[in-house]
Amino acid sequence: MIKVLFFAGLREQLECDGIEVEAGQIATVTELRGSLQAKGETWSSALSHESLQVAVNQQLANMQAGVKDGDEVAFFPPVTGG
């Protein structure tokens, strides 16, 4: 399984903190995102934002990054701390 987390505005839009996704054929963040977008209109739209950020195993990554069973992947809007 891949553990998927959502933060901030994205978490609110999806009304979801996180879900577990079967790794199956998923090899990249892009593929993971695609499988989530298939869940419906809200997911498709929320995860298509061009400023969408991603972290794989708590490290900032890009959409081409590889993912595998056991990974933790987080999606979130641009950060605004500091």
Next chain:
Amino acid sequence: MIKVLFFAGLREQLECDGIEVEAGQIATVTELRGSLQAKGETWSSALSHESLQVAVNQQLANMQAGVKDGDEVAFFPPVTGG
């Protein structure tokens, strides 16, 4: 009279905190310095250092700056505070 002050290493070399100088024909810092250098070997040498700094009425100035009766002129080495 012109009030002349010396600080730090220069004060120590001259063994003098400050003196009063008759304004007379003195119109610039250079002329004031020349009249002080006439006081002897120690003064001549100490005041000829190329890094010598000067302030006129508590504002940094250069050797060409004008001086007149009633002014306060200070000579000192490069500052090292902060």
Next chain:
Amino acid sequence: MAVDISISVQAEGFDPGAEYNCLRSENYSDGATAMFVGNVRDFSPEEHGDEHRPVAVLELEHYPGMAEAALTDIARQAAERWPLGRVRLIHRYGPLSAGEEIVFVGATSAHRQASLDACTFMMDFLKSRAPFWKKEFAGKESSGRWVQARDADESALDKW
């Protein structure tokens, strides 16, 4: 000489004076200490021409685990670039009132420019690379508004 790095991600407040004392305690080799503190403002500057909106409460969301990792990484990067003695980073999360401290960045060095540059560098990276998100509330009853990331914060990284 190993750099002494200390990171906290916490809900509790902190005391910048006490943090200064920790940076200085028994530290006789570093003559320079630079610090930056970020506090909650009572208004939100609008980038797009609206009037300033009042802010009573700022809610800070974070990504536990990654937040600590990101701060540690930022501090290590600073320690690789400048000769630092001690580095301290604190970032709070949860609800904060106007005036409260959000973030502390401190660095000691033998060189003033190194300590100041390191603080600027760490704040720049923290703004654009650490997983924290701010939501502003004008009052207790109001619904919040997520703070939007500023292009200027992303481009601030270009200078490093």
Next chain:
Amino acid sequence: MAVDISISVQAEGFDPGAEYNCLRSENYSDGATAMFVGNVRDFSPEEHGDEHRPVAVLELEHYPGMAEAALTDIARQAAERWPLGRVRLIHRYGPLSAGEEIVFVGATSAHRQASLDACTFMMDFLKSRAPFWKKEFAGKESSGRWVQARDADESALDKW
């Protein structure tokens, strides 16, 4: 909006935590506070290849009157260049022991970069334009050595 500038040239010590509190007190508009503190090191780095010399006491001489004027001028220059809320400069004189605070520079602003740049600017000018001179003593019995001005401090002004 007038900048709130506060200058002290003093023999007594100061508490950076208390200075921070003054910069922040009732200040809800400036989200950014940058500070720099300079402390007495227990050694003198030799620029010319000698070994580090121990320093037990640093004696700071100053030009009373001009010192205050120079600090005020530096703070005003900073306030003209950046949108600052409050500026605080403290410089001590007299004998100081290793570890003691020498100088404090603090600035608040709505913008982090402004507060950090202002502190760097003020330290750079303070180093090369304020009438203070340091003399180092290795111990109570030893004769002192005047600290030599560094070319790097003068050239640090070029960036402004």
